[in-house]
Amino acid sequence: MTQLHLQNLCAGYGGANIVSDITLSVASGEIVTLVGPNGAGKSTLLKSLAGVARVTQGHLTVDDTDLIPLSPFERATRGVAFMPQDRNVFRTLTVAENLETSAWGYDDIPARKEEVIALLPTLRNYLNKTAGGLSGGQRQMAALGMTLMSRPTILLVDEPTAGLSPNLVGEMLDVLQTLTRRAGLGILIVEQNARAALARADRAVVLVDGRLRRAGPASELAAEPDFGALFFGDHA
């Protein structure tokens, strides 16, 4: 039972804080969805958990390990995996090499690769393509695949379904849900495709202007009418 815990966390780039005073936890086996308007600081929050943006105040732990002093790579080796929103594949490597490289330090790379391909079967169609030549959706798939290669315990994913064709959106979210059930993964997911994401989430949090505005069971939030207007685009 792993738990990612944030306590009064503030983070940003350079001097200024983009997100402030975030208290939140993600435990094994649950999906927490993070929604909010563009520029709210969602990506910044995930980056600060992965070690790419700077934490200025507060606490950040996985179980009892303090993550703040650790480099991104050390956080990764402690089971925290992060899929960034953009620039999330190595463009000069083939998809297969992208996957292989993402399991640095493990000696069962082929097995892991097979496991990931079994979860995301469309990857097989372009395994030997250079990632720089992938289409937008293919790239997202490859990026998620890479993230899963390290068999993480905590998964931070930033808009994984952006650019996926409609039939794959559900499939990808289902894969994530399966992983929480089967492998006890804890997932923090940022999505603009809020309806689909909330449908599979246990809890949801709303980030506006760098602060947490709402938090609660996903189904409850999804049922609120003003929430729907803002985050589902109910008129479209």
Added chain:
Amino acid sequence: RTGLAQSAPILIGSMTPLTGGGGPYGPEKSDAHRAVVAAVNSQGGVMGREVRLISEDSETNPEAAVRAARKLIDADKVSAILGTWASSVSLGIMPLCQEANVLQVFSGSSDYLPDGDTKGLIFNLQPLNKAWAVALADLAVQRGFTEVAFAGPKNDFAASMGESFATSMQKLGGSIVGEPFYYNPGQASYRAEAEHLIRMNPPAIFVAGYVTDFVPVYRELIRGGYTGQIITLSFAVGPAFKDAVGGAADGILHGSPVPPIGKDSYETYLRLVGIEPTGQVQNSFGCMAYDEMNLCLLGMEAAKSTDSLAVADAIRRIANGPGERVTTFAEGKALIEAGTEMNYDGASSSVDFQENGMLRSRDFALYEIKDGEDEIILTTTSDATL
């Protein structure tokens, strides 16, 4: 200091090639300047004033040299700039020196050196290009080589030497093989150039390079299997060359103005800079620098002034004689005090100038390297006033 008068020191600029293409030769020149000045100061200076030497690096590059000369002339207010080596540098700073009436004493060989001087303010301790070509052609023919290929870097020293050498060979009934062959100096490898020469297959090749290009060219010629005679210039085959190629140096013929090996003034110079004479060609440019400084300081002492025109006149008198032979500043100073005429006889040559500040004539010699030693085999005189 040894009781020098409190009056203002005499400022002399020493601008030598410490970096760039002349790098191998600059240090010996600046050492010579320093040594003479130290000696003169310890004997009471010039006109009782201390001589202060200000050194700058010409970087063997006229752009850098002009900047350095600006500093020497305008910030330090030197009376003379000595020691420039590449002709492009000597020529490059000449307009500044002319404008500011600064004396230039240097060693360079471009035939165009006299052109930039309108005031009689330059003195050159090295024979010009033409003189070298005439002498070396003569030596080659005397040695039985009537067919010689010419190769040299395309720089201000060798640029026109090919033609001059060809003309001189013709006058002597010989000829050069093919066209004069120029290469671009400063390259890392000269394999292609050597290959080209080897394929011309001449009985002898005259390579008119400096040590930095001659070493690699020579190495490639030997390693390419060239078995003919190689003739070159003595300053290319100094100790650094012999160190670099070891025993393979044997058999090279090289020529230069008769270095005053064994001559008292030359040995005085060597000892002054802390070198034991070996009877070999050593510091061919350092001995010129020694003369540059002696002439300049003696000229000032004799003119009782640092005014460059007066000093230049004095230098012409001192260098060309007639008068009692002197070889050091101290001897000259004694004569000046006694009011006796003198004739300076230098470490690099007898130092007699034409009106334009170029050397009047010089004896040239041909040497052969045997067991790593230079052996003199022939001499000739090249009258540079022709």
Added chain:
Amino acid sequence: MDAYLVAILTTAAVYVILAMALNIQFGLTGLMNFGVVGFYGVGAYTSGIVTETLGQPILIGMAAALAVGGIAGALVSLLSVRLSGDFLAIVTLGFAETMRLVFNNEDWLTRGPRGFLIMTRPVIDGLGREASAWFILGVFVLVAVLAFVLLNRLAGAPFGRVLRSIREDDLVPATLGKNVLAYRVQAFMLGSAVMALAGSLYAHYVQTITPDNFTTQIAVLVWMSLIVGGAGNMKGAVLGALVVTAIYEGTRFLAPLLDFLTPTQISALRFIIIGTLLIAVVRFRPEGLLPERTRRPRQAA
């Protein structure tokens, strides 16, 4: 000392002009022209040939330098269609080296290694040594100021904005209807013409030019000026050229403190210090002394 400062400022003015020209090419457009010295040399020789060989007045020499520099720049810039970044740097470096070889080997035109003597000077007759030095400095500063005003105006105009967008990602301006190649050629031509003009001034100032006057070293100094000052910022280019000249010249005055070393060592140490200072400046001010600022146009009324 006055005269020395005048001389150094005169040289600095030449470097200021060169750095501003490079700023148009590299600072704004991102074109890595390492052949600065090629255009500079072309300008110097053109002006020399026009005034000495052809006997024309100095203004014609300068105009010819501008023109020939611009044409050479246009030709070289056509390479930038296919070459970007470091590749262009190497090819332009090659252009400069080729020009140096031309100066060195085409004796009929340039008098080869022996050097080209230039008697025409940018002064009015009858001035004494000191007065002409000041006069020349005045002429150079005037040209530099004029170049600054014009180039700075261009950099600040929408023209400069297009150039900077090409530097960032040339596909974006292209899909927005900007003829990227034409802009590259214009930027390159303009910069090269100004570099050639600087060469012309320099030639008439030093009066003897040889191929060795146009070695890569000078391109390096100009690049240092721009990077130290702040690429993209015209004022930075000016400041950088002054700072680099100050470092280069100032280090000369260390020599008397180092009397215990040989002259070779003093010279080597001077270059070590210059290199270290430059690295230190870049290390602590990576965007240069005056970084490029994104201009916020005045709020429309």
Added chain:
Amino acid sequence: MKPVRIEVDGLTKKLGGVTVVNNVSFQVETGQIMGLIGPNGAGKTTMFNLISGVLRPDGGKLRVNGSDVTGFPPYKLARRGIVRSFQLSRELDRMSVLENVLLAAADHPGEHMASALFRPGAVRKAEARLTERAYEMLDLVSLTPHEAKLAGTLSGGQKKLLELARALMAGADTILLDEIAAGVAPHLVEEIIVIVQKLNRDLGKTFLIIEHNVGFIRALTSRVVVMAAGELLAEGSFDHVSRNPAVIDSYLGQAA
């Protein structure tokens, strides 16, 4: 039938040894809002690259208003009124958001060297006018508060919005939008729908839109082209093609 604005006639493109667009033909009529949909890797973005001149076709013809523009470079097509956005946003990192938008202005006198140098007055006036317009565009996509930031520091969704603002600023009469809504918050997506409809209705602008957001396509487009595996799969109104089993199978899935 309205005049044809863009005619894609048998376009073919190979990339990395694979034919990724294979003999595709369709037409976009003037004043139409048309959708281009299809599964990931179908070749939609590649089609945009062909239409905007970023890639040269290996076969086939491209016509704009009836004249052949095959192989034209991007700037020429842009000058014929075709502007596009990029799926993977390409902001100019070291320029401000406002400058990113201002750059898109067509026919800015200050972009010519001569007028920039010698007619500063006219340039300043044009700049003021266009700056005002640029702010309008930024307002449309809610980026005004961020106008002074370097574009490289925007958030993912903001970069997409900047792409849109830039495409609109160009004032072109045909606008190609490549997944402009992906990563954009739902309430802004709705606003985008309104903006596109308004531009189409009031100014008669033509749109060609790639989008995986089915609601977006349904709300906006009068006709869609469906691509799959580099080929044209179906064509017609969205409701029509969404009943096509091949389209459902390869693309829509349960979302249909």
Added chain:
Amino acid sequence: MQLLINAIASAAILAPAAIGFTLIFTLFRYTNFAVGAFMTTGAFAAWGMNALGLPIWTGGIFAVLFGAALLLLSDRLVFAPLRGRSGGTLLLVSIALSVILDNVIRFAFGTQIRAFDLPLVPPLTFAGLRFTPETLWVIGISVVATLAVGALLTFTRLGRALRAVADNPSLASIRGLPVPRIEAAGILLAGALFGLSGTLVGLDLAIEPNLSLALAIPVIAAAIVGGLGSPLGAALGAVIIGLAEELTVAFLSAPYKGAVGFVVIAIVLLVRPQGLLGRIVERK
């Protein structure tokens, strides 16, 4: 034929350095103009050992270790704090570093030309073709080094990781790669190659503090012609440049040899902008 052999001999000297250069370029996206200075330093390191009376091969090994250590040190002091800066800035910093290295050598050893303690001997002749023992050694060592490094980069985990780090260091770190260690491995490898090339320079050419630029240019040219990022391309590029130079001297004009490398680059890149064996990389 002899020309080809000569070209290969020249290329053999440059190839390891060109590979090292291309490695640094792909890892950090900048042109390290100090290659020439690193080679010169390597040559002096090997010469220094040789002058102390040690055999040349120990000098060579020392130069390789020395080169690796020196490049790592210079990276720590100079380049690491400037990661991610523009290519122009880094190129310039590398030139400043080159000036420093050259002058440190000049400060310590003076400006004289030097050579290894090796007898200068006429060539051996096979079938009308001339070889010297040194050229054979140089070619042999160079080919082995090129193939070994090429294999390392193409087939091993480290090679893949190096390419990943080169592509996107931030992502590499996120994906759990120990980026500083991988970078250090790349730097050490490149530095060792510089040291090796320096030793070969000493074996075959001359040792002089003035040669840095003359060495740097053909090395960079070879790497670019071959296609940055491709070790075999760098070796191939070196042969092509060498051959073009030989042909120029033989048939055109010797003084213009210095321009040939550039003309070859311009032509090759105009036809194939990514270099002979390079691959196109989209920027975003």
